[in-house]
Structures are given as C-alpha cells and as structure tokens.
Amino acid sequence: MRIILAPMEGLADVHLRRLITAQGGFDWVVSEFIRVLDHTYPDKVFYSICPELLQGGHTASGTPVRVQLLGNHIEAMASNARRAVELGSHGLDINFGCPSKTVNRHRGGAVLLKEPETLYEVVRAVRDALPKSVVVSAKMRLGFDDTALMLDNAAAIEAAGADELTVHARTRLQGYAPPAHWEELGRIREHIRIPLIANGDIWSVDDYHRCVAAAGTADIMLGRGAVRLPTLARQIRANQPMETPWSSIGILLNSFWQEISVALTPKDCVGRVKQWVNYLRQIHPEAEALWRAIREERSAQNVNALLAAIVQ
Ligand SMILES: Cc1cc2nc3c(=O)[nH]c(=O)nc-3n(C[C@H](O)[C@H](O)[C@H](O)COP(=O)(O)O)c2cc1C
Secondary structure (H helix, E strand, C coil), rough: EEEEECCCCCCCCHHHHHHHHHCCCCCCCEEEEECCCCCCCCCCHHHHHCHHHHHECCCCCEEEEEEEEECCCCCHHHHHHHHHHCCCCCEEEEEEEECHHHHHHHHHHHHHHCCCCHHHHHHHHHHHHHCCCEEEEEEEEEECCCCCCHHHHHHHHHCCCCCCEEEEEECCCCCCCCCCCCCHHHHHHHCCCCEEEEEECCCCHHHHHHHHHCCCCCCCEEEEEHHHHCCCCHHHHHHCCCCHHHHHHHHHHHHHHHHHHCCHHHHHHHHHHHHHHHHHHHCHHHHHHHHHCCCCCCCCHHHHHHHHHHHH
C-alpha cells in the first residue's frame, strides 16, 4: 500500500502540506502544478511553488515532495523537469488532469487527453531528460468528454516510459461531481503493467476498501479527504476509523494560522483559514459553528481570537 497526498493548487500549499503530512501515513506528496510555457523557469519559481526544495525536497515532517509540471512544450517540459530534479524534487509528476478552461485553452492539462500521441511525446521528453533512477509519474482523468480514449491514454503514458500512473476516476466533463468511477480504474489496471494509483472521493477507511476492490490496486492518492480529515492516511494504514477530537483539529488550525500569519497578508490568512474550515465543517460538527462565526469575518485579529478560543 502506498498513500500519496494529492496536488491541490490554491489549497494544499506548503503550509497545509506540512500539517497534513505531519499526521503520518503518507509516502510522498505532489506539489501544486507549475505551468510550463516555452522556457525554463528561474529557480525562484520552483522555490515559490515548492518551498520544500529549500529543505531537501521534504516537508518538515520528512515526507518527500514531488514537483508537478503542466504543459505541452516538449523542450520546456524536459528542461523544467531537469531543473526541478536538480533542485531536489523526488521524482517528477506530469499533470494531464487539470480541468481549468484557461489552462485547457492553452493545450494544457485535461485537454491533452484528446491526444494520446501528445501525452506520449510529453512523457517521453521528460523521461529522456531525467536519469533512469528518477521516478517519472503522470496524473490523468478518465478522459475529456468521455472515456473513449482512456485505455489509449494510459497505454501511451506507459509506452513513453512513465514509472507510475495516477488516475482521478472522473472525466473532465464530470468535474468533481460524485460518484468517482473506481470501476473504470479496474479496466486501466488490466491494461497497463506500471503501478496504478487510484484517486477520487476516498473520504474514509471504508471508501478505501471499496476503491481498492474496484480498482485492483492498493495504491491511492488522497486529496480533499485528507483536507477535511488530516489523519485519514493514518486511519487507512491502521485499517481503523478513529475519533478525531475537535481540540486536536483546533491545535492544527492554530498552528496553520501561526505559520501563515508570518508568510501571507492578513487578508489572505483570513481567506485561507475560511477555505480550510469550509472543508472541516463537512465532518466536524464544531467546525460548522466556527464557520458561521468566521464566514463574514474580515479582521485577522478576530479570526485569531476565534481560533485561540478552540484550544483554551
Ligand atoms: C482545490 C483543488 C486544486 C487542485 N489542484 C490540482 C493540481 O494542481 N494538480 C493536479 O494534478 N490535480 C489537482 N487537483 C485534483 C486533485 O489532485 C484530485 O485529483 C481530486 O481532488 C480528486 O481527489 P479527491 O476526491 O481525493 O479530492 C485539485 C483539486 C482541488 C479540489
């Protein structure tokens, strides 16, 4: 079993990655994507998206971080992949799943699922740019509008030399609407030999079991499930749901607040905490009350007081 913390642009930044991986259970984490155009980025771009590169490519709790690139420019994908790895990325991930209209309009992310040969070229270029010992992985959805090219896409990624494939079990058209189609992952599993990492809508230990049974792989990637329940990976490893007292979530929230307070503007800090509490309230009843109190709040001082009150 391998458990990976998913890339989540604008949500799982360096701060949340540190807190969630510190709860234990994760083998590695994938960074938010770096959108590659036609040139090699200066180092500061890699450091700003993935500050863990400044500390050996690990989160503060020691979990390896893998940089994710998004784009279709063969030479630039190769050169940026090389640079990311030189700077300390543990492997290199390629994003073929992003549903953003802007990104797709520029032929990046999920739109490339219409072109298996482009997937092949991009993966091949990145593979050839890196030493054999460096893991190259790709992340895709089931397709763009439908699953017609799903198996061709997976096969193209494997044939190009990827070491692992993560699949978010929805098409681009399906967005994030439940359910995730884990049974489609089972079809991919039978079609490729490289490890398959199943992703999408794993919110509990029970979901884990149902997902692996359908997908035929024990390797999973957790996204929003780990944001609303940071101990989810640990629970899955222990094969046991566990109580998560609100006070322990309160400690995490306060730790998050302290950390972002020195890194972000007060306005951004308030926004980030609201974003996380909005996820937490899906399963923690106490978070609903906190959400009602901070939903309209703009003052960082007041948010600070509300968070401090949880742990008093
Ligand atoms: C806010 C947000 C940002 C995301 N950003 C990325 C990203 O940068 N790269 C990527 O490959 N997937 C991204 N995803 C997709 C997730 O990695 C994951 O595939 C998806 O959320 C389904 O998994 P889950 O149900 O466990 O959350 C993002 C998802 C969310 C909700």
